[in-house]
Amino acid sequence: MKPHLTSISDIAKALGVSASTVSRALKDHPDISEATREKIKAFAVKVNYRPNALALSLKKQVSHTIGIVIPEIVHHFFSSIISGIEDIAYSKGYRVMICQSNEDFRREEMNVEALLDHRVDGLLVCTSKSTEDFSHFLSVYRSQIPMVFFDRVCKEIDTDRVITDDFNGARLITSHLIETGCRKILHLGTQPRLHIGQERLQGYMQALKDNNLPFVSELTLNCDTPQSVMEHKDIILSMADKIDGVFAVNDSTAITAMHILRENGYRIPEDISIAGFGDDPVANLVFPTLTTLEQQGYHMGQEAMKLLLERLSQTDTELTTRVKVFQPELKKRNSTKSIPAK
Amino acid sequence: MKPHLTSISDIAKALGVSASTVSRALKDHPDISEATREKIKAFAVKVNYRPNALALSLKKQVSHTIGIVIPEIVHHFFSSIISGIEDIAYSKGYRVMICQSNEDFRREEMNVEALLDHRVDGLLVCTSKSTEDFSHFLSVYRSQIPMVFFDRVCKEIDTDRVITDDFNGARLITSHLIETGCRKILHLGTQPRLHIGQERLQGYMQALKDNNLPFVSELTLNCDTPQSVMEHKDIILSMADKIDGVFAVNDSTAITAMHILRENGYRIPEDISIAGFGDDPVANLVFPTLTTLEQQGYHMGQEAMKLLLERLSQTDTELTTRVKVFQPELKKRNSTKSIPAK
DNA sequence: ATGAAAGCGCTAACAG
DNA sequence: CTGTTAGCGCTTTCAT
Numbered sequence A, B: 001m002k003p004h005l006t007s008i009s010d011i012a013k014a015l016g017v018s019a020s021t022v023s024r025a026l027k028d029h030p031d032i033s034e035a036t037r038e039k040i041k042a043f044a045v046k047v048n049y050r051p052n053a054l055a056l057s058l059k060k061q062v063s064h065t066i067g068i069v070i071p072e073i074v075h076h077f078f079s080s081i082i083s084g085i086e087d088i089a090y091s092k093g094y095r096v097m098i099c100q101s102n103e104d105f106r107r108e109e110m111n112v113e114a115l116l117d118h119r120v121d122g123l124l125v126c127t128s129k130s131t132e133d134f135s136h137f138l139s140v141y142r143s144q145i146p147m148v149f150f151d152r153v154c155k156e157i158d159t160d161r162v163i164t165d166d167f168n169g170a171r172l173i174t175s176h177l178i179e180t181g182c183r184k185i186l187h188l189g190t191q192p193r194l195h196i197g198q199e200r201l202q203g204y205m206q207a208l209k210d211n212n213l214p215f216v217s218e219l220t221l222n223c224d225t226p227q228s229v230m231e232h233k234d235i236i237l238s239m240a241d242k243i244d245g246v247f248a249v250n251d252s253t254a255i256t257a258m259h260i261l262r263e264n265g266y267r268i269p270e271d272i273s274i275a276g277f278g279d280d281p282v283a284n285l286v287f288p289t290l291t292t293l294e295q296q297g298y299h300m301g302q303e304a305m306k307l308l309l310e311r312l313s314q315t316d317t318e319l320t321t322r323v324k325v326f327q328p329e330l331k332k333r334n335s336t337k338s339i340p341a342k
Numbered sequence C: 001a002t003g004a005a006a007g008c009g010c011t012a013a014c015a016g
Numbered sequence D: 001c002t003g004t005t006a007g008c009g010c011t012t013t014c015a016t
Helices: A008-015 A019-026 A034-046 A053-060 A076-091 A105-117 A135-142 A166-179 A195-210 A226-231 A233-242 A251-263 A297-313 B008-015 B019-026 B034-046 B053-060 B076-091 B105-117 B135-142 B166-179 B195-210 B226-231 B233-242 B251-263 B297-313
Strands: A065-070 A095-100 A122-125 A147-150 A160-164 A185-189 A220-222 A245-248 A273-275 A292-294 A323-326 A329-331 B065-070 B095-100 B122-125 B147-150 B160-164 B185-189 B220-222 B245-248 B273-275 B292-294 B323-326 B329-331
Touching: A008 A019, A008 A034, A019 A034, A053 B053, A065 A076, A065 A105, A076 A095, A076 A297, A095 A105, A095 B095, A105 A122, A105 A135, A122 A297, A135 A147, A147 A297, A160 A166, A160 A297, A166 A185, A166 A195, A166 A245, A166 A273, A166 A292, A166 A329, A185 A195, A185 A251, A226 A233, A226 A251, A233 A251, A245 A251, A251 A273, A297 A323, B008 B019, B008 B034, B019 B034, B065 B076, B065 B105, B076 B095, B076 B297, B095 B105, B105 B122, B105 B135, B122 B297, B135 B147, B147 B297, B160 B166, B160 B297, B166 B185, B166 B195, B166 B245, B166 B273, B166 B292, B166 B329, B185 B195, B185 B251, B226 B233, B226 B251, B233 B251, B245 B251, B251 B273, B297 B323
Parallel strands: A065 A095, A065 A122, A122 A147, A147 A160, A160 A323, A185 A220, A185 A245, A245 A273, B065 B095, B065 B122, B122 B147, B147 B160, B160 B323, B185 B220, B185 B245, B245 B273
Antiparallel strands: A292 A329, B292 B329
16 A cells, blocks of 8 residues: 655645645745635645655755765764764754765765765765775765765865864873873774774874883784774783783773783783773773773764855855864773872 | 766767666666667766666655664664664665654654655654654554554554563563572662553562562662662662662663662672663673673564565555564673572 | 656746 | 746656
């Protein structure tokens, strides 16, 4: 049984007027007489008339829909970004279509295609970890469809972007570890390819340098998920006696490392301090609570959407590329020691 | 600068053929000669032609898009449901539009409207906590648009639904607490209005009955979020000496309760055992790890989408209402004691 | 083997 | 103040 929703011409027929009269009456066009307007509106309410957004978009060549391409909504950082985007979008009458790439390049390509097929007015994207080829984004760019990158951006394309200052965040939290007495800090980082991971590694190295500590390459592991921590369990434990701190690129990795260390008799933070990145709500729920960096996902989402809205309202004037950098804030909790009084 | 994507008539013009020929060639209609077909296809690839999904939907009266209305994607249970839905949907060529109600009734109404405006072919919904009036869903039902409820359902409307056996889950885990020695179990539950919460409360009560333990109404608190636990902190601590177990309706509530008890010197599970519901990943990250019930969100999502697909492919035959009940599985971890050997 | 025309639901320029 | 018409992009009879 096909559902049939009432259309303007259904109303027109029922009331013995033309479709254009109905259309005008419904949007309070001044030409329509009070009487017919009321009659039409009343009838529309009665039959629960709802405009067909598809027809509208086709006609107006504007869908009032924006597409989001994001790795995985299960991560709090990403879902809070989405909330930020949505809140701004909704307040301006925009809908969002969310597509998850699941960190898969092929799926990301398909997402972009599907979104374009649906004629979204603009795109908000965070690239997948596995994306090295950016031609699908380049073709969006060439089609003149406004696009804003957030968090994991594509530097090869000249678009607006909203990012975290990963370098300074990492430098800040590594300095905190050093300041509280750590000298041999293990860094659990991402694959070298990921830009964000590189920035965090550089920030870590910079903090060592700032404090005249040597960079020991054995003290960095390519390990950025709980699963990966479990796979590196033996290696990490074999190093545990030689380290006094751990800085992980994200909270779930930090927490998993914390667990295997605790299970093996290491006291946190007395023996080993632990720091994460992102301030996932779980950071407050673990024992001991995790020192980390707050990343302001919600505000980043809002900002990304605002940038996109400006592009959308921009008719012809060229806007220069804007880059918004968010400074992460240190959340000192109990997995690191107190700062010693002078 | 308005983006202009290539249309069929652009191709037709460029190649000196009619739009219908292009349309047919692109979908391998047998009438079209090999030569023109190749020519058209090659050109389409060259200009990166992509069909306009809006026009297609309008024409075919089918959008191949389904709408999801869900409280909040930040919760792991909900985002895993979405993943389940998406994986089935994508494999069948459907797109999804996700709308968050943020547990707000008004927003939920707007979500449903927006989805209908976009002419989704069907709806997958989990109602918000604050929804008491179901007329927006009733009107969907009357419009004959297929709809499947999951997790938090609307019993007043006769539709397919996918649910957790909340009663038996609660009974199971409460029995586990009793079996491991608990006699005075505090239940942190939802507001009486929420059906799911009621079922869990009933399951808790049934387990007490099964074991000839009295139901003490003071031992149930309306408290189902971490924030609410903090608000009830004093009350909970004032009861702590008189209880030996806690069963919370969800994991984050259980964990927060666990923290305030631990902070105040209670040992978990030696003094007080704790159990949650849902098996959020965080259950494995806290100390001690949390005993809880696995809820299979991913599979519930898959199942809900499958039910919807059957409705969508159903042309006229009446299908009877189907209800799929998932049995939650006990995940015994370290926040409850071991089952004593006989 | 190809084209012309109508129509999905809606709007807007143009008539009257 | 209201109706007619054309067209957004596409498909699909019906002609030829």
